[in-house]
Amino acid sequence: MTELADGEWHRLHPASPLLRGGIFIVAVLGFIVANLRERLVDFFLGVPRYGGDPIDEILERGAVGWALLGLTAVLIAILAGFYLSWRMHTFRVTGEVVEVRSGLVFRSNRRARLDRIQGVNIVRPFVPRLFGAAKLEVSVAGQDANVQLAYLGSANADQLRRDILRLASGLRQPAPVQPGAAAPLEGAAAVVPGAGTPAGLGAFAAHRAADFFAPELDPDAAPPESVVRIPPGRLIGSVLFSRFTVFLVLAAIALAVFGWTADTGGWLLVVILPGLIASVSFYFSRVTRSLRYSIAGTADGVRVGFGLLTTSNETLPPGRIHAIRVSQPILWRPFGWWQVHINTAGHSTNKGAGGEADTTTLPVGTLADVARVLELILPGFDSAPQQALIERGLRSTGGDDGFTNAPRRAAWLLPFSWRRTGYALSEGVALLRRGVLSRELILVPLARLQSVGINQGPVERMLRLASARLHTVAGPVVATLSVLDAGEAVALFEQVSSGAITSAQADTTHHWNLPNGALE
Incomplete structure (x- = not known):
């Protein structure tokens, strides 16, 4: 110490x-x-x-x-x-x-x-x-x-x-002190020998x-090498192929069709020029904040770093991640890019990679990159069956793939995405799959679960359907399934409830350096 x-x-x-x-x-x-x-x-x-x-x-x-x-x-x-x-x-x-x-x-x-x-x-x-x-x-x-x-x-x-x-x-x-080791100066910066000459x-x-x-x-x-490297080209491409770019393109088309004339062009340019400057600043900050991204496992948890001029380096101790979302926007699908967000009970006041919240664990990566990140932050991911189940949850369009999927009558409420709506339980982790345009897979470690609830409105009651939600700490990841068979929703409630109790009793990550979770 x-x-x-x-x-x-x-x-x-x-x-x-x-x-x-x-x-x-x-x-x-x-x-x-x-x-x-x-x-x-x-x-x-x-x-x-x-x-x-x-x-x-x-x-x-x-x-x-x-x-x-x-x-x-x-x-x-x-x-x-x-x-x-x-x-x-x-x-x-x-x-x-x-x-x-x-x-x-x-x-x-x-x-x-x-x-x-x-x-x-x-x-x-x-x-x-x-x-x-x-x-x-x-x-x-x-x-x-x-x-x-x-x-x-x-x-x-x-x-x-x-x-x-x-x-x-x-x-x-306290850790043993090496003989002859000097104590650091109180609050001071590292001293460089010979300073002043x-x-x-x-x-x-x-x-x-x-x-x-x-x-x-x-x-x-921490290991000197990050388990994930984001090439600059991929980073720039992920920012360009974003919803903000779609908004700018649509705004430019609407302006060209309805608003731009020889008489009003000068005034409109004065009005939109600040917006154009802000857009350039947005793209620049998103790219520079995600440069030099790194993620690695340490003895005290997962360390995530990023930034070019201003750098951030955060260590997340084991057992502090309550929910994980792996998502793929539709514009990223041709490139095979994904991103990972998490829920934690505490949030840094500093923005994370790309200027987003500090809950962004992987700004953009391939499916192999997602696997490397999940291996660090998800309990039991080293299991081959769980890895295969997660991959099917990300890429499968539904059917007999290990997930309990919504029935065909759910198409009345989700005409396009009902096939991909479903859940699975694997080694203390609940997996919720949803979305067809923007694909999402939610992973909730049952040891971190707060509560589980199922709901059924009048329309769902007529269709013998129900919705389910796994409650975790507040964050960008919302673990919900909007449609399920009513009987399967009850089964999900019972399995998740019992699994959460069992996982919480066996969890010792609150004292991660001790084998039995007790204070030394």
Whole structure:
């Protein structure tokens, strides 16, 4: 265990107030530049200024000294506020909680219980990366229950994440310390030997450059190679063949047919130009946020990373995934592309790959990529029968394929997709298949199930049908089947209920590093 997880109070990276107040500083600089712009134009281009310039008013009134004094006082107040904010923002990691205290006038205290941790995410935004800093966020089950440490040194963030996950796994004894090993500096960035000399500055610059291209600052904690690689061409293609592109094409066609004329063309261009710029920004952010995507298994769970300028690297401990959705939009079908989303009890406040929610585990991949991801996040996927059943659930059009499918009379309610609507149970996992235009397969580990319900409306009653829903934590994955034979719905209810009880009793993933799930 490092010093940052010794149960004592520690402070964040010294540059944290500056990094957190970056927007405020940019606003102040913008105000100064806006007031100096005419003076700069006059100085460089010789263009005369007009009245109303604040600096001219100060010069004419002879209040230069007072202005400098006021500016100095403001700067001192800002620096003092930043310093006091840093001094009053402390954290500690004990064997039970991660706790953060902050605030100057209004104090706040946030605690994240280790047994409720759903994931630990390390985000390295572009500007903090220049300082060697990173933000660590502990995702906890519950609404607005996350705890953030913004910012820590990059190396310390990796070490602290490892310590938090070690404690959350059930291990209470500290790891043996190697003789002669130095403890990390409190909240500081990694120290580069020779810093302060020309050679040291060069080494520091080289270290920062290596940080920008390194996929993982802690290679010992995860395999160096991701089990899935997304080629840039596939990534760009997945963004282009999206619903947003379809909307833009339809809007352009409607504009060309109904709205574009020689008289109104100029005005329409002015109106739609901001939308075009926003569209370019949308495509750029979707691509850059998914670049350098990686996913690998570790001793403490699944680690998912992505990002080019701003990087994110989250570890999901075992047993924290409540539902999985493997889907294929119709525009991706000719290419054989799929994507994977998950439900977890805690959600990071940072956006995930492609700018989507952090529940996007695989932005785009082939069927082989989906199999590699499911092998990491789905219990029992190493079973050959379950693998074959999942593949049939993704690609089959229905029939005798191991799924209990909706009867033919369900075509009155689902005329196109009734053949693909069905369910199966396999080794503690419920599989729900649906959709014909956008294919979907929902996988729910029964150990994570909250409840199960079946419903029957008047039309369904006449057709001897029913609907079913497996309730999990809130998220993008909704485990429902809109039509089933009424008798099969009752059978699903009974099998899932008994299977959930059995799976929950045998589950020990809450303390994943211990063989019997008990605290050490």
